Each structure stands twice: as structure tokens, then as C-alpha cells.
Amino acid sequence: MDEAKRVEEGLAGDGQTQLIKEDCQGDLHKKLDRNDGGDRVEDAPEQPMAETAEEQLQVVKQKSKRVATLDAFRGLTIVVMILVDDAGGAYARIDHSPWNGCTLADFVMPFFLFIVGVAIALALKKIPRIKDAIKKIVIRTLKLLFWGILLQGGYSHAPVDLSYGVDMKHIRWCGILQRIALVYFIVALIETLTAKRRPILLEPGHLSIFTAYRWQWMGGFIAFVIYMVTTYALYVPDWSFVAHDQDVPRRYAVKCGMRGHLGPACNAVSYIDRQVWGINHLYSMPVWQRLKACTLSSPNAGPFREDAPTWCLAPFEPEGLLSTISAILSGTIGIHYGHVLIHFKGHSERLKQWVSMGLCLLIIAIILHFTDAIPINKQLYSFSYVCFTAGAAGIVFSAFYIVIDVWGLRMPFLFLEWIGMNAMLVFVMAAQGIFAAFINGWYYKDPQNNLVYWIQKHIFINVWHSERLGTLLYVIFAEIVFWGVVSGVLHKLGIYWKL
Structure with a gap:
């Protein structure tokens, strides 16, 4: 994976490949530091010196290991934001504190x-x-x-x-x-x-x-x-x-x-x-x-x-x-x-x-x-x-x-990593409701008669006979899980939205 697409600052991406490449060109005899890629955790065994900057850049990519925690933490923040924004109306306890105090929603910005x-x-x-x-x-x-x-x-x-x-x-x-x-x-x-x-x-x-x-x-x-x-x-x-x-x-x-x-x-x-x-x-x-x-x-x-x-x-x-x-x-x-x-x-x-x-x-x-x-x-x-x-x-x-x-248990957190790697996309499309608005634009006779409202009412709220629980499950499965899958597919295709 191209590091220029993987290293993101907050919601935006910022590649470091060019920095590594320029460093290689400036000093081909400099030994790779075990953290040289920006988000690396382990030393790699020493390999023969590359003859060109391009070859050494390839060695850098092969010897480095990305800190997956960064993407997972960023993905967690996006997930919590979607949860509290769209389910906070049903569960006020997770919505922003009205004044003093701290609830789940209050952790998102910091x-x-x-x-x-x-x-x-x-x-x-x-x-x-x-x-x-x-x-x-x-x-x-x-x-x-x-x-x-x-x-x-x-x-x-x-x-x-x-x-x-x-x-x-x-x-x-x-x-x-x-x-x-x-x-x-x-x-x-x-x-x-x-x-x-x-x-x-x-x-x-x-x-x-x-x-x-x-x-x-x-x-x-x-x-x-x-x-x-x-x-x-x-x-x-x-x-x-x-x-x-x-x-x-x-x-x-x-x-x-x-x-x-x-x-x-x-x-x-x-x-x-x-x-x-x-x-x-x-x-x-x-x-x-x-x-x-x-x-x-x-x-x-x-x-x-x-x-x-x-x-x-x-x-x-x-x-x-x-x-x-x-x-x-x-x-x-x-x-x-x-x-x-x-x-x-x-x-x-x-x-x-x-x-x-x-x-x-x-x-x-x-x-x-x-x-x-x-x-x-x-x-x-x-x-x-x-x-x-x-x-x-x-x-x-x-x-x-x-x-x-440290323990290497990445599998349970892969969907958070995927969302974290495409944080800006998920923020705009899910947290800001742009994708839902696009779907809502295709309605039959009445703007309320659209796919989003139909899914909310007939698959979640009516099935569970509870508007609060139905809303929560809709947010979890129709929004968070959905965008986790979409982010995973985009990751496999190498597609990222960065600023």
C-alpha cells in the first residue's frame, strides 16, 4: 500500500513516501532507523545496500511495519461520531452533555x-x-x-x-x-x-x-x-x-x-x-x-x-x-x-x-x-x-x-482500520448525511416515502417494536457496518479520499 495514501492527519491524508525518497537520495549509506516510515514499530534485518534511490525506497517499504493503531483509533472516533449523532436523539444519555459533565458524544472532538x-x-x-x-x-x-x-x-x-x-x-x-x-x-x-x-x-x-x-x-x-x-x-x-x-x-x-x-x-x-x-x-x-x-x-x-x-x-x-x-x-x-x-x-x-x-x-x-x-x-x-x-x-x-x-489481534478491528483509512469519506457521506440525502432524493410521490425511511421503519423499528431500539440498530447496521464494508472494499481497491 502506498504510504502517501495511508498516513492521514486527522481526517486528511498526508504521504511520507516523498520524504523517505528524498532522504534516500541525499544519503544512500544511511542505515534505516526502525521508525523511519513515520508509523513503524520494529527493526528489520539489515539488507544489502540498494544501488539506486528507487531500489532503496522499495527496501524501506518492505522492511517497515505500519502502526495499525492509528487507523483503528481514527476509525473508532468516526464510528462513535455516527453513533451519537444519529442515535443520540433516541438515547439522550449518549448525546452531548447539556452543560457540565461528559458523555460519550463529548469524547469525539478531543x-x-x-x-x-x-x-x-x-x-x-x-x-x-x-x-x-x-x-x-x-x-x-x-x-x-x-x-x-x-x-x-x-x-x-x-x-x-x-x-x-x-x-x-x-x-x-x-x-x-x-x-x-x-x-x-x-x-x-x-x-x-x-x-x-x-x-x-x-x-x-x-x-x-x-x-x-x-x-x-x-x-x-x-x-x-x-x-x-x-x-x-x-x-x-x-x-x-x-x-x-x-x-x-x-x-x-x-x-x-x-x-x-x-x-x-x-x-x-x-x-x-x-x-x-x-x-x-x-x-x-x-x-x-x-x-x-x-x-x-x-x-x-x-x-x-x-x-x-x-x-x-x-x-x-x-x-x-x-x-x-x-x-x-x-x-x-x-x-x-x-x-x-x-x-x-x-x-x-x-x-x-x-x-x-x-x-x-x-x-x-x-x-x-x-x-x-x-x-x-x-x-x-x-x-x-x-x-x-x-x-x-x-x-x-x-x-x-x-x-x-503488540498482541497482533488486528482481525476484530479491521473494520475500524478501514474506516480510519478513509475517514474523510465516511465523515462526509455518513456523519454529515450526504449519502443518506442522495438516497432520500429518490422517493415515490412523497419525500417521506424513500428507501432510507422504509428501511428504518420496516426492517428495524417495526420488527423490534421500539423506535429507540430500532433507531439504535439502524445506526449500527445500516450505517456503521455498511460504511465499514464500503471502506474495506475501497481499501482493497486502493481508493482513498484525502485532503
Whole structure:
């Protein structure tokens, strides 16, 4: 398999074959390091020196072994995203937490950013020409921003609404891919610009990996300081908004006039987004609408209470600017795990670094949350949320590494690998509902009379006599398993969608 099609950064692919080839051309007598391919785990026996760069490149491919954990972890994140997006309405407990707390859905975004960081470390560990690397980073960032705005800005109404188009007065500028793009841009840029300071060998000591990449951690620390200072020091004044989803648009006022508030109404995260993007460009259906203060149906969605506070009707951007600055920490922690993969050769050495850091992050998060110092909150992307989700990502990544790459039990996780290798395709077609919208476009007499609804109703909901269970089984088999099979077929054909 061509490495240019296999190594992906988050949702996008980035080949390393050219980097290996240029390295071979520059020094044909250099011995292949056991991690030279970017995601390799074992040394290979020494072979006769190749006479040409092309022959040595072939030797590189033959002697290297890919770390399958990266693809499986990325595939797991996509699978969880599909599950919570399409079954979260039936099972509110797995949907995003309305405010403080952490549910299954709240792990998706930080898991994406974590694996983006890991992939950046591997893809950019050898940079022949910094200008070329920066150019690729900029182009990929722009591609992710474009697709993010197209899919989540309001232009696409998939999968239920067959219409398309967006009023530019209400377009949503932020979203999942936009956040990934900005975090990727900052983390990858730091990694590239500090390439000459990158150590070949680490100094002895457990903390040497941290000091060797101090500039990456410095970038994460700066993001942390900006977020914390702004969150707790910025004054949030009173504000108002117009609710456009009513028969007659009406203006509501929200009383604030405070600093350091971490509730839905008066936090600095939302204030920054209202000032930068404009309130009309924020997400119009925030999850806080499922809070007890807003609806008696909590934690499910339902009609608003008569005495609901005005902010229940207000928009809020869960992928906003200030929270994205905090999200840079998730990418920084991910790139640290990638550095460990590069510099530590033995499985036990890697796992000691990974598991110890993951446990430390979890402990920090739990202490901060249960002492009410900094609650775990996905909507604000709080520091405790960063620690909790990054720690969980580190533990899950380590567990995958043990089972898949150490024990060699790849078969049960092949469908995750296949989805992970074509993550962008599955994200667009399944998680964003583009394929379902295409199928919905072929209906008989009425838009509700289409194949997707027929399968949901007659094969799952009616058979199990339960809308909740039927919806869950439909998501598992008609979406997740289906796209696992499609990804496997595309993998066998060597077809990948990368940015």
C-alpha cells in the first residue's frame, strides 16, 4: 500500500513516501532507523545496500511495519461520531452533555484532535524543505476550512431536507472541520518551524521527551494562558438577541455584567463569539436547551418551560474561537504521544510514557471537576475537559496499541482500520448525511416515502417494536457496518479520499 495514501492527519491524508525518497537520495549509506516510515514499530534485518534511490525506497517499504493503531483509533472516533449523532436523539444519555459533565458524544472532538496531533508528529518528523512543508500545511488548512463551512455552515441541509443554500446573513462560520483545521494549523506550524531544534536522540531521564520538545509545550501553554485569562478576567456585559424561529421574531435580553462566569448565559467563550462572528452566525440549537432550567423533558429535548430563562432561546457556538484556542492543548498532547512513538523503541517504554501521562491527566481532571474548581465542560472546552478527554484518549490509544500492534489481534478491528483509512469519506457521506440525502432524493410521490425511511421503519423499528431500539440498530447496521464494508472494499481497491 502506498504510504502517501495511508498516513492521514486527522481526517486528511498526508504521504511520507516523498520524504523517505528524498532522504534516500541525499544519503544512500544511511542505515534505516526502525521508525523511519513515520508509523513503524520494529527493526528489520539489515539488507544489502540498494544501488539506486528507487531500489532503496522499495527496501524501506518492505522492511517497515505500519502502526495499525492509528487507523483503528481514527476509525473508532468516526464510528462513535455516527453513533451519537444519529442515535443520540433516541438515547439522550449518549448525546452531548447539556452543560457540565461528559458523555460519550463529548469524547469525539478531543479524540479527533488527539489523533491529529499523533499523525502530525509522524508525518512531519523529517522535513527536507520547511517552505514546502508550510505550503502543504496552509493548503490543507484551507481545504478543511472550505469543507467545514460547506458541510456545517448551513448550505447543506442533509439528510432530511432535500433543499440546499444558505442565507449569508446567518451562515455558520464555525464547525468540526474548522476547529480541526485551526488546531492542525497551529500545532503543525510549531512542529515545522522547530524542526532544526528537534533532537535525534533523547537525553536520559523520564522527562527528557518533554524538554526535547519544549517549544511544542510552550505553544500549548500559551494557548492555556490565553484561554484561562480571557475566561476569568473578561467582563461580559448585558446582551440581547432576536429569536428567528418563532412566528414573529422577538428580541430577548440577557442580564450579565460579571466576570469569570461559567454558566450558559454570561461566559466569556460565548461573548467572544458574539463579538467576533456576530450572534446571527452562531449555532442556533445549542445542547443547553436540554437543561432542566429550559425544559421539563431534560435530559431529552422538549418544549421550553414557561418560566425558562431567556438565554435558553439564544444561539451558542460549541466550536467557537476561544474554545478552539483551548482545543490546541488536545492537539499538543496528541503530538506528544506521536513523539513518544518516534523516540522510544520498545513497547514497554512507549506504554509507560503513554499510560502514565493518561492517568495523570485523568486525575487532574477529576480533582478539578469534583472540587468545582474547573468543571468538565465540552461547550466551554474547559481545562478539566481537555485533561479528562486527552487522558481517556491516551488510555484508549494505549489499549489499542497493546491489542493490535503488540498482541497482533488486528482481525476484530479491521473494520475500524478501514474506516480510519478513509475517514474523510465516511465523515462526509455518513456523519454529515450526504449519502443518506442522495438516497432520500429518490422517493415515490412523497419525500417521506424513500428507501432510507422504509428501511428504518420496516426492517428495524417495526420488527423490534421500539423506535429507540430500532433507531439504535439502524445506526449500527445500516450505517456503521455498511460504511465499514464500503471502506474495506475501497481499501482493497486502493481508493482513498484525502485532503
